[in-house]
Amino acid sequence: MSNTATALKAIPEVSVSHTASPMKIVVVGHVDHGKSTLVGRILNETGALPEGKVEYLREVCDKRGMPFEWAFVMDALQAERDQGITIDTAQIRFKTEARPYVIIDAPGHKEFLKNMVSGAASAEAAVLVIDAHEGVQEQSRRHGYLLHLLGLRQIAVAVNKMDLVNFSESRFEEVKAEIVAYLNSIGVEPTYVVPVAARSGANIATKSVETPWYQGPSVLGALDMFEPAKPATDLALRFPVQDVYKFDERRIIAGRIESGRLKVGDTLVFAPSGKMAKVATIETWGNVAAAVSAGAGQSVGITLDEQIFVERGNVASLEHHVPHQSHDLKARVFWLGRGPLKVGSRYKLKLATAEHVVDVVAIERVIDVEDLANHQGTEVARNAVAEVVFRGKSPIAHDSFIDNPRLGRFVLVEGYDIVGGGVIAEASSEDARNRSTHVTEVPHKVDAETRSIANGHRGGVVWLTGLSGAGKSTIAMEVERQLFLKGWQVTVLDGDNVRTGLCGDLGFSDADRAENIRRVGEVAHLFADAGMVVVTSFISPFRADREKVRAINPDAFHEVHVATGLNECERRDPKGLYKKARSGEISYFTGVSSAYEAPALPELTLATEGKSVDESVADLLRYIDKAFSLSAREQANGWGL
């Protein structure tokens, strides 16, 4: 080391201290399997209970005329004691010789799953409690699955109530085999499976003489063997902006470094703008020396060397390790809402400090946590887990959960409530190389006005949507013919036709349907820009997809709902598709096995039932004439008359 090394010296993050942060352990499992009792016991065995607490609880139990209940240590609420269940998660500390802990008691009842998730999400490791007598139950599996989904990789299993099965080794082995098989199938290797009798304290702090056949550690021994979480300092820098303050003439960008490190002089790139600036200072207050570097977990404030526009939700990173950015997110979601999550529904997605409006474009599978079977569905019920594709109105900066959990997880808000959470299964970028950086729009030399004057009408998109068999193509083709005969520039984009070429690579899953509509929408607008009236004929079942097409150029988009009821469409069945769908030959079929979302506010509704095709065609032609024709005055002005 030369003398110059003293110029910039990072202040060590770890000041001299012998205190480790407590390890957070969540205790989960099926209702009545003895979680709270286990926790009460652990607290007692480790001397964590204040003086007089046990005596006090003994009095409470006596008053109620019941035997002493260890669970009352955690179940502080009257309602919990009355019903003998844990309603909400609680956190209490204890210490072993190895280290301090925070124990998080989580409720087992299915209706309190949101509380269990709240407890489990902040834990580093878990104890899954299973009743030796009852064996593995629904919530044992659900909790196991959710722990894994939440990113917990260290799980010990306590097979409780061994006293009720006479400390039988064979019963223990049975239960152990069952839970290990399940955990293995979701990719979890439990660290230890411990036979326990929480009520009497067997194998909680010390090894019990009642299980001479058991060679492993006690519950506390198993906890002490968990590895502390690795600091996120090793990951790429992610600094989500929490707020921007203007104090004392400084513009301070405040936030918590979620991962990685930053130092004075680093060039930061802010997503989504891509704007860059250098870190000028790291601001501090109080009797601390000015810092030149800060790392994961620290709540800091920085100033930049240039006054670029930065706001809450932006994510700063270093140039060569930027997060992914895309409109679409493929995620694994646990749903806690009272009503189901549905394709087409809109939610607020909160990821780090950013908030995005997203639509559910597809539910790829609903996972049955009982048997891990996959189901198709257009809805996710409360407490279920599913793989879902969301689409944002603007690009979302993110990482995959595996790469960087801090930027790979989110919650969903509906109305005023947090209704679910999720982890990002795959990070995807709408590849920057294809997308933006080297693309520059080249202006046409013929503008839209000139084209419309030459044609006598404007260009635009007439988007027909409706169920299969509603009459879209029939109407579209006749309208095209009649407009053509009037001398208009017109064409029809029809579902089956584009699927033979442009969209030949796509199937009929919700995601593929969304992509199909996206492409058609872009093509339709290209034609419209060229001055043509483009009539499209696509079922286009999802409102969100149609709204995206509208958003390309809202002035030129006209949504027409060909509103024919399902019964009537099925009666007509012009291509025999309903018959095939009903027999199961076609697996995704709108109206039968896939959703259709009618437009909320279409520019025109064509109710075809009880009308001839000619009448519907005439209605649409009247609309097009009104919306697209130039007035005599416009024409005259256009020709300079």
Added chain:
Amino acid sequence: MNDLDALESQSIYILREAFNRLDKIAMLWSIGKDSNVMLWLARKAFFGHVPFPVLHVDTHNKIPEMIEFRDRVAKEWNLPLIVGENTEALAAGMGPHKGRVECCTALKTEGLKALLAQHGFTGVIAGIRRDEEGTRAKERVFSPRNQSAEWDFKDQPPEFWDQFKTDFAPGTHLRIHPLLAWSELDVWRYIERENIPMVDLYFAKNGRRYRSLGCAPCTGSVASTASTVAEIIEELETTKISERSGRAQDKESEDAFERLRAGGYM
């Protein structure tokens, strides 16, 4: 990061979230050790500024030293202090002789509610900790209350990954708890590290000191010889006496504290 750094950073994050997400917030200042630490954390979070009012609900029963400390520190730190009280109840002679739970409800809970309503605060920051007491252990960091400030502990919003509930229907408001994860020992270790001023009552005189400060009639001192912060830390490392053991209002019935809190008490 050591454990105090981690707690500090998390509390600053919470304070900044509250400041950013809510329209009109205030911080409760009971002048006890926890809220003094919380105030210190706010000054760290906002680089020496406290960008919201600091509220003190005066029951007229506080220990005089506390009020002196309040007025001195408010001046030194240039705090936007608002003092409120339940004038009506005080005029009607409310006091612990009418029942401790009743007195707390009238002078603290109702006094606070009136203050919140008067200023239209949508959120109040309070320095409660999970380790103080069982119902507080169940609290959320951002805890919604209904129009009457009641806490529905049976149906709390999910809260994970620091994604707090910050959207709520008009009329409801939030309690924000930046110190929820701290323990009593953490608080004192942080006071020592940061050299935060404290009311003298915490330090032993004649073999007794206060561990938790409240109203004079309902707060007892405990036997202790700890007369410096370092000695308090040493004492807490070994004690098995619960912190609120000096608080009489908790002990009126098995669920006295739960009822107080459900009704809007801190």
